[in-house]
Structures are given as structure tokens and as C-alpha cells.
Amino acid sequence: MSHPLIGIVMGSDNDWPLLRAAAATLKQFGVPYEAKVLSAHRTPDEALDYASGAAERGLKVLIGAAGGAAHLAGVLAAKTQLPVLAVPMPSKHLQGLDSLLAMVQMPAGIPVATFAIGEAGAINAALFAVAMLALGDAKLAAKLDKFRRAQTEKVLAKKLTDLP
Numbered sequence: 758m759s760h761p762l763i764g765i766v767m768g769s770d771n772d773w774p775l776l777r778a779a780a781a782t783l784k785q786f787g788v789p790y791e792a793k794v795l796s797a798h799r800t801p802d803e804a805l806d807y808a809s810g811a812a813e814r815g816l817k818v819l820i821g822a823a824g825g826a827a828h829l830a831g832v833l834a835a836k837t838q839l840p841v842l843a844v845p846m847p848s849k850h851l852q853g854l855d856s857l858l859a860m861v862q863m864p865a866g867i868p869v870a871t872f873a874i875g876e877a878g879a880i881n882a883a884l885f886a887v888a889m890l891a892l893g894d895a896k897l898a899a900k901l902d903k904f905r906r907a908q909t910e911k912v913l914a915k916k917l918t919d920l921p
């Protein structure tokens with residue numbers, strides 16, 4: 758695989774079962790990525806180093822996923838100018854509402870773009886990253902167009918009689 762353009766970072770390996778949908782989406786578009794477990798709380802120095810070196814290593818977009826007191830994406834954004842896409846993970850006691858609010862309520866000056874809680878958010882963050890790369894890559898833009906057309910056709914082909 759050529760050098761990664763997208764860095765998928767998650768606060769715990771327990772987030773991976775949902776985050777792998779982001780990786781699968783990037784793979785579907787042939788976009789090289791790397792996936793890492795790093796935590797603003799548990800591995801603060803490594804998380805900061807990762808973010809501060811990301812642009813230099815050729816990464817274009819970071820996806821930061823975390824649950825509960827979800828500081829990871831904001832902390833990554835504090836140390837890089839790369840766009841950071843935040844994916845709130847479902848949490849044990851508050852079902853991810855805590856993660857969502859922690860990510861979406863960034864103070865003015867250090868933005869992260871926050872997506873839906875869970876797997877849909879993971880997929881959409883990956884699609885958004887693809888859309889950003891597609892701005893400067895006509896082949897990727899054509900792939901995205903094809904994907905969206907196929908999705909439209911799939912929905913239009915559904916008949917009420919197919920439903921259980």
C-alpha cells in the first residue's frame with residue numbers, strides 16, 4: 758500500500774469494531790490509511806507527537822474516534838492544522854451522547870468536524886475524507902460519483918413488496 762493519506766486514530770481498541778467501517782470505506786475507494794490506538798488521557802505524549810508529525814508524514818486528514826470524555830479529536834486538532842473529523846463512540850452509561858457533546862462543543866479557534874455516533878459516523882467521516890481528497894483528484898471524484906449513483910439506484914430499486 759502506498760503511504761497513508763488518512764490517519765484513523767481511536768481512543769481504545771474497543772472502538773475498532775465500529776471504526777473498522779471507516780477503514781473499509783477508505784479501502785473501497787483505494788485511499789491508503791493507517792489506524793492507531795492513541796489516547797489523550799492514557800497516552801498523551803504519543804497522541805500529541807502523532808498529531809504534530811502527521812502533516813510532515815504526508816497525512817492529509819485525521820479521523821479521531823473516542824467515547825465518553827472524548828477529548829482525543831480536539832487534542833489532535835490542537836496540534837495539527839490538518840482537518841480532524843471526530844467520530845463519537847457509543848459509551849456504556851450514556852450511549853455516546855457524552856462523546857457527541859464533548860466533540861461537538863469545541864471552543865472557537867480549534868475546529869473539529871463532528872459526525873454521527875457510531876458506525877454511521879465512522880462511514881461518513883471516511884466518505885467526507887474521500888470528498889476532501891477528491892477536490893484535488895479527478896479519479897477519486899469519479900469514484901465518489903459512481904458510489905453515490907449506485908446508492909441512489911439501490912434505493913430507487915427497492916419495492917414495498919420486498920419488505921418483510
Ligand SMILES: Nc1c(C(=O)O)ncn1[C@@H]1O[C@H](COP(=O)(O)O)[C@@H](O)[C@H]1O
Pocket residue numbers: 767768769770771772795796797798799822823824825826827828829830846847
Ligand atoms: N475518550 C477516550 C480517550 C480520549 O479522549 O483521549 N481515550 C480513550 N477514550 C475512550 O474511552 C472509552 C473506553 O475505553 P476502554 O474500553 O479501553 O476502557 C473508549 O470509547 C475510548 O475511546
